[in-house]
Amino acid sequence: MENKISKIGVFTSGGDAPGMNAAIRAVVRACTYYDKTSLGIMRGYEGMIEGDVIKLDARSVGNILQRGGTVLKSARSKEFRTPEGRKKAYDNIKKQGIDALIAIGGDGTFTGLHKFYEEFGVPSICIPGTIDNDLAGTDYTIGYDTATNTAVEAIDRIRDTALSHNRLFFIEVMGRHSGYIAINSGIAGGAAAVIIPEEETSFDDLWELLEEGGKTNKKSNLVVVAEGSKIGDAHALAKLVKERSSYFDIKVTVLGHLQRGGAPTYFDRVLASHMGVGAVEGLLQGKSDVMVGVRDRKIVYNKFDDIMSKIHEIDAESLRIAKILSI
Numbered sequence: 001m002e003n004k005i006s007k008i009g010v011f012t013s014g015g016d017a018p019g020m021n022a023a024i025r026a027v028v029r030a031c032t033y034y035d036k037t038s039l040g041i042m043r044g045y046e047g048m049i050e051g052d053v054i055k056l057d058a059r060s061v062g063n064i065l066q067r068g069g070t071v072l073k074s075a076r077s078k079e080f081r082t083p084e085g086r087k088k089a090y091d092n093i094k095k096q097g098i099d100a101l102i103a104i105g106g107d108g109t110f111t112g113l114h115k116f117y118e119e120f121g122v123p124s125i126c127i128p129g130t131i132d133n134d135l136a137g138t139d140y141t142i143g144y145d146t147a148t149n150t151a152v153e154a155i156d157r158i159r160d161t162a163l164s165h166n167r168l169f170f171i172e173v174m175g176r177h178s179g180y181i182a183i184n185s186g187i188a189g190g191a192a193a194v195i196i197p198e199e200e201t202s203f204d205d206l207w208e209l210l211e212e213g214g215k216t217n218k219k220s221n222l223v224v225v226a227e228g229s230k231i232g233d234a235h236a237l238a239k240l241v242k243e244r245s246s247y248f249d250i251k252v253t254v255l256g257h258l259q260r261g262g263a264p265t266y267f268d269r270v271l272a273s274h275m276g277v278g279a280v281e282g283l284l285q286g287k288s289d290v291m292v293g294v295r296d297r298k299i300v301y302n303k304f305d306d307i308m309s310k311i312h313e314i315d316a317e318s319l320r321i322a323k324i325l326s327i
C-alpha cells in the first residue's frame with residue numbers, strides 16, 4: 001500500500017477495556033508488516049500533551065495479547081479539552097515526526113480526536129475500545145464481551161447466595177449511559193428485571209413485577225441495574241422497595257471496576273486484532289476522521305458525524321426476550 005504516512009502514533013484513552021492490548025499489538029504489527037514506524041503515546045491525550053512517547057516494534061508488543069488493562073496506560077485529560085492543550089499536543093507530535101494517529105477509546109476519545117483533526121488536519125482513526133458498547137458504527141466495541149462475561153459470572157455467584165436466603169438482590173453493572181452490559185448479563189444471568197437507561201420504565205413497573213413474582217412463589221429475585229438507570233441506582237431502588245414493604249429481604253451489590261479488568265475473551269482478542277489491522281490499513285488507504293468498526297463480520301469505516309449523530313440502540317428483541325423469561 002503506497003502512502004505518504006510513515007510514522008503512526010498509537011494510544012489508549014478514556015476507560016480502559018480488556019482487549020486494548022490486543023489492539024495495540026495488532027496496530028504495531030500491521031505497521032511493521034507495511035514497513036511503517038509505530039510510536040506509543042503514553043496515558044492518552046495526557047502523554048500527547050507532555051510528549052511522553054515510546055518506540056514500539058513487533059517484538060515489544062509480544063506477550064500482551066492476553067492481558068487486561070493497557071500497556072500504554074490510559075487517562076481522562078482535562079487539558080486536551082482546551083485549545084491550548086491541543087496545541088501543545090500538536091507541537092509534540094510534530095516534534096516526534098508522527099504523521100498519523102490511531103486512538104483506542106470510546107466516544108469521548110473520538111470526540112477529542114475529531115476536534116484535533118479539524119484543527120490540525122493530522123490523519124486519524126479511532127478504534128472503539130470501551131466496555132460500554134455505546135458506539136454506533138460497530139456491532140461490538142472492544143472489552144464489552146469480556147466485561148459482560150465477568151458480570152454474568154458475578155451474577156451466577158450472587159444467585160447461589162440469593163436463593164439460599166430467599167433474598168432480593170439489586171446488582172449494579174457498569175454503563176454510564178448504556179444498558180448493553182445490563183441487558184445481556186441480565187438475560188444470561190436470569191434476572192427478574194433489568195433496568196436500563198434506553199427503556200422507559202418506572203419504579204411502579206418494577207414493583208408490579210416483584211409482586212407478581214411473590215404471588216407465583218418466586219423465592220429469590222435478581223434485579224440488574226445499569227449504572228445509567230434513570231429511575232435510580234441499585235441503592236436508591238433498594239431503598240424505595242424497603243420503604244414500600246418489609247416483605248423482601250434486600251441486598252445490594254455494585255460490581256464496579258472489577259468489570260473492567262481481567263484477561264480478554266477470545267472474542268475481544270479477535271475483534272481487537274481485526275480492528276487494529278483495519279485501522280492501519282484504513283490510514284494507508286487515505287481514510288481519516290473515521291472509526292473502524294465490525295458490522296456483520298466485515299470491517300467498516302464510518303465518519304465521526306455519522307457515528308455521533310446516532311445511538312447504538314439495544315435491539316427490541318433483546319428487551320422482549322428479557323421480559324418473557326423473567327416471568
Ligand SMILES: Nc1ncnc2c1ncn2[C@@H]1O[C@H](COP(=O)(O)OP(=O)(O)O)[C@@H](O)[C@H]1O
Pocket residue numbers: 013014015045075076077078079080081082105106107108109110111112113115129130
Ligand atoms: N469534547 C471534547 N473535546 C476535547 N477532548 C475531549 C472531549 N471529550 C472527550 N475528550 C477527551 O477524550 C478523553 C476520553 O474521553 P472519556 O469520555 O473520558 O472516555 P471514552 O473515550 O472512553 O468515552 C477525555 O478525557 C478528554 O481528554
Ligand SMILES: O=P(O)(O)OC[C@H]1O[C@](O)(COP(=O)(O)O)[C@@H](O)[C@@H]1O
Pocket residue numbers: 014015016106107108129130131132174175176227260
Ligand atoms: O473509571 P472511571 O473513570 O470511574 O469511569 C467509570 C466509567 O467508565 C466506564 O467503565 C467505561 O466508559 P468509557 O469507556 O466511556 O470511559 C463506564 O461504564 C463507567 O461509568
Ligand SMILES: [Mg+2]
Pocket residue numbers: 014106107108130132
Ligand atoms: Mg465513553
